[in-house]
Amino acid sequence: SYELTQPPSVSVSPGQTARITCSGGASPKQFTYWYQQKPGQAPVLVIYKDSERPSGIPERFSGSSSGTTVTLTISAVQAEDEADYYCQSGDSSGTSYVFGTGTKVTVL
Amino acid sequence: EVQLVESGGGLLKPGGSLRLSCAASGLTFSYAWMSWVRQAPGKGLEWVGRIKSKAAGGTTDYAAPVKGRFTISRDDSKDTLYLEMNSLKTDDSAVYFCSADLPGGISDYFDYWGQGTLVTVSS
Numbered sequence: 001s002y003e004l005t006q007p008p009s010v011s012v013s014p015g016q017t018a019r020i021t022c023s024g025g026a027s028p029k030q031f032t033y034w035y036q037q038k039p040g041q042a043p044v045l046v047i048y049k050d051s052e053r054p055s056g057i058p059e060r061f062s063g064s065s066s067g068t069t070v071t072l073t074i075s076a077v078q079a080e081d082e083a084d085y086y087c088q089s090g091d092s093s094g095t096s097y098v099f100g101t102g103t104k105v106t107v108l
Numbered sequence: 109e110v111q112l113v114e115s116g117g118g119l120l121k122p123g124g125s126l127r128l129s130c131a132a133s134g135l136t137f138s139y140a141w142m143s144w145v146r147q148a149p150g151k152g153l154e155w156v157g158r159i160k161s162k163a164a165g166g167t168t169d170y171a172a173p174v175k176g177r178f179t180i181s182r183d184d185s186k187d188t189l190y191l192e193m194n195s196l197k198t199d200d201s202a203v204y205f206c207s208a209d210l211p212g213g214i215s216d217y218f219d220y221w222g223q224g225t226l227v228t229v230s231s
Contacts, residue, residue, distance in 0.1 A: 035153070035218075041223075099155060
């Protein structure tokens with residue numbers, strides 16, 4: 001098995017940029033997905049296949065990948081972006097799915 | 109509108125058994141690959157297991173912590189997913205979410221989520 005490691009927390013002022021990294025993952029590299037979760041709610045997909053944004057997700061959310069590290073970037077952060085964020089991927093055989101350790105984004 | 113509604117959670121003692129259900133609507137359930145994901149209080153998301161559609165073989169895969177104790181099944185005639193949990197431990201206490209992966213969906217894993225059902229294992 002493998003792990004996806006994220007920083008436990010990221011703090012950012014409104015209007016600034018938040019970057020959340022996710023490292024590790026299976027070999028060969030599989031696509032990474034990002035979910036936003038607010039307290040008491042189910043997760044919501046904000047980025048799929050490393051860098052694609054679902055319809056309805058604000059353009060300030062973007063994703064990128066370099067080597068074994070993927071990054072979720074939230075530009076011009078708003079108060080409503082305060083939430084937990086999880087990266088997620090799977091192994092090449094499709095028999096194991098893994099979530100990252102999670103990052104709490106705090107908007108100061 | 110796709111809806112996934114979990115039920116069956118509750119309070120039980122270590123070593124006990126429980127069956128969770130997830131009723132689906134607004135989708136062609138038989139085509140969906142269905143998963144269970146759990147979240148212990150104050151902790152992160154943890155994949156529990158997945159069952160493929162019958163067309164894809166209907167096979168199941170599980171995370172290591174639950175393998176041999178938990179069983180995922182489906183009844184396509186009732187559009188319902190199940191999670192049978194045996195030999196429960198205190199570490200199994202969590203909100204259990206069901207999730208659907210639809211053919212052509214953008215996620216490849218979790219296109220839709222339910223709101224979860226709470227399972228508490230305590231002596």
